[in-house]
Amino acid sequence: MSETRHVPVMLQRCLDLLAPALAQPGAVVVDCTLGLGGHSEALLSTFPAARLVALDRDPVALKLAEERLEPFGERATLVHAVYDELPEVLERLGIPRVQGVLFDLGVSSMQLDEAERGFAYAQDAPLDMRMDQTGGISAAEVLNTYPPGELVRILRSYGEEKFARKIVEAVVREREKEPFSNSARLVELIREALPQAAKRTGGNPAKRTFQALRIEVNGELPILERAVPAAVSALAVDGRIAVLSYHSLEDRLVKQVLAEGARNTAPPGLPVVPERYQPRLKLLTRGAELPAEDEVAENRRAAPARLRGAQRIREDVA
Secondary structure: OOHHHHOOOOOOHHHHHHHHHHOOOOEEEEOOOOOHHHHHHHHHHHOOOEEEEEOOOHHHHHHHHHHHHHHHHHEEHHHHHHHHOOOOOOHHOOOOOOOEEEEEEOOOOOHOOOHHHOOOOOOOOOOOOOOOOOOOOOOOHHHHOHHHHHHHHHHHHOOOOHHHHHHHHHHHHHHHHHOOEEEHHHHHHHHOOOHHHHOOOOOOOHHHHHHHHHHHHOOOOHHHHHHHHHHHHHHHEEEEEEEEEEOOHHHHHHHHHHHHHOOOOOOOOOOOOOOOOOOOOOEOOOOOOOOOOOHHHHHHHHHOEEEEEEEEEOOOOO
């Protein structure tokens, strides 16, 4: 079942980006966002000498991926963890450096497809949106308890929603009558709150609000802010990182970290640049690479994907 509903995005390009670092015996590759294991399965199949460490915060995804990766035996180590916990996971496993890291950000196919998780605005479901349902607050709790100003900030910052204030005013009015519990009521409220012109463009008008709530519930951007630098630090020299993002906020953050690593940080005017100021990364993609048209035609979820890659070219120097 998991195989038919999960199509890994930009799979061949991710494998090509990581390949030079993973051909050597003993290479370790980390899949920071295991999901249903599509990318992980391809990594293990393509690089028979490599060992995989895979992280996911969703226990349901971990169980399904475990079945899928069972044929690879001890080559695959699956860990219940959020991806900013990568340094602790590697330390626990006694792995000082890795040769490859892959991030496939955003919501997994399984989370979108299972209505009761509350990620999809196209079907009525409990407003949950937690990637790990064993803890944390739900989207309903955010809507029902956050102060109006905080809700406006979240919708603007995480959803880039121009009509955040209008939507929040309607939410606050409605939650006083009855707390929010299901997605259909929120979708209907958003439709009513937006001006006619705004409803005619850009797909489902609830899309940006749902994105913002999901990011808040799961702490996605603060986690990513810690995770990408940690992954770069975990790379051995010549190791490679590939990151798939699905909205501009994620992509901007990834771009900043990789560009920073590829920069010469020497003060101007030095005749010779000491090693500690030299770039520690080399960018492997020119800007962000997009999926091919034929892939988008076959898998519409690939459409917003943006891929960036980099190679570690030197150790940190104190």
